[in-house]
Amino acid sequence: MAQIIDGSLIAKEIRQEIAKQVEQYIAQGYRRPGLSVILIGNDPASEIYVRNKQKACVEVGFESTIHKLESDISQSEISRIIHQLNQDEKVDGILCQLPIPEHLSEQKIIEAIDPKKDVDGFHPINAGRLFSGMDSLLPCTAAGIIQMLKRIDYDFIGKNALVIGRSNIVGKPTAILLLNENCTVTIAHSKTENLAQLCQKADLLVTSAGKENFIRAEYTNPDQVIIDVSINRNQFGKVVGDVDFKEVSPLVKAITPVPGGVGPMTIAMLLENTLTAYLKFVKNNFKEQQESNI
Numbered sequence: 001m002a003q004i005i006d007g008s009l010i011a012k013e014i015r016q017e018i019a020k021q022v023e024q025y026i027a028q029g030y031r032r033p034g035l036s037v038i039l040i041g042n043d044p045a046s047e048i049y050v051r052n053k054q055k056a057c058v059e060v061g062f063e064s065t066i067h068k069l070e071s072d073i074s075q076s077e078i079s080r081i082i083h084q085l086n087q088d089e090k091v092d093g094i095l096c097q098l099p100i101p102e103h104l105s106e107q108k109i110i111e112a113i114d115p116k117k118d119v120d121g122f123h124p125i126n127a128g129r130l131f132s133g134m135d136s137l138l139p140c141t142a143a144g145i146i147q148m149l150k151r152i153d154y155d156f157i158g159k160n161a162l163v164i165g166r167s168n169i170v171g172k173p174t175a176i177l178l179l180n181e182n183c184t185v186t187i188a189h190s191k192t193e194n195l196a197q198l199c200q201k202a203d204l205l206v207t208s209a210g211k212e213n214f215i216r217a218e219y220t221n222p223d224q225v226i227i228d229v230s231i232n233r234n235q236f237g238k239v240v241g242d243v244d245f246k247e248v249s250p251l252v253k254a255i256t257p258v259p260g261g262v263g264p265m266t267i268a269m270l271l272e273n274t275l276t277a278y279l280k281f282v283k284n285n286f287k288e289q290q291e292s293n294i
């Protein structure tokens with residue numbers, strides 16, 4: 001039986017570490033870190049995700065504000081709100097929950113956010129910095145996958161990693177981060193041929209295909225570690241990943257469950273990014289204060 005990688009537990013440890021750091025800064029007289037979440041319309045899944053993000057913020061001692069906007073809001077009005085949040089010194093992180101209504105441009109919204117406050121890590125500046133090997137705010141799911149593997153002492157070096165999915169949010173950044181950890185990385189997608197064969201050879205399989213029971217026994221090997229990123233609903237309304245968990249879990253070395261695997265790690269990394277942005281703000285502000293006291 002595989003090791004079940006407990007993302008909920010690892011995420012809880014990370015939240016505790018963040019909460020401790022926040023308290024240290026509060027004790028020194030600094031303000032709390034602040035996260036602003038923009039939610040457009042009434043998508044029920046998005047409302048749940050946003051509520052979970054807010055709950056996590058409260059738990060670690062962040063200020064969190066939700067800007068709930070009508071689904072017919074104009075692009076220019078959103079730009080105005082984001083501009084205000086960019087200027088607000090109490091706001092360290094800004095994110096707009098996706099998906100958004102069709103009349104709006106996701107790219108324009110992402111690009112309106114100050115890259116220093118882009119805690120989703122979706123802004124082209126942060127994507128470019130990641131691609132160039134520079135310090136950046138990382139996309140939360142990709143960062144969560146790497147962090148989870150590090151915390152189970154996974155030895156990345158020289159491993160054959162196969163990433164299924166080429167999205168800007170998950171597949172591409174995960175592949176780059178695995179490359180940075182010295183894995184040999186392949187990105188598979190909907191046009192990939194012989195996927196089962198590729199999967200079967202992988203030491204590390206990261207799947208974000210979004211298809212229930214997509215990964216079956218013939219895709220695996222006994223030394224394989226599987227990270228299941230997808231959140232699908234099966235015919236009974238139950239949340240499941242891409243992996244046929246019952247069939248596959250006895251056959252591999254380690255595997256993440258869905259739910260309770262990557263999901264909680266994504267939120268933990270959102271908190272981590274907000275803390276990183278906050279610490280940069282505090283350091284810069286503190287330096288300015290010192291200079292003005294001379």
Ligand code: GUN
Pocket residue numbers: 095096097098099120140141169
């Ligand atoms: N919708 C689904 N996943 C995400 C995410 O990571 N960030 C945002 N902003 N929206 C999402």
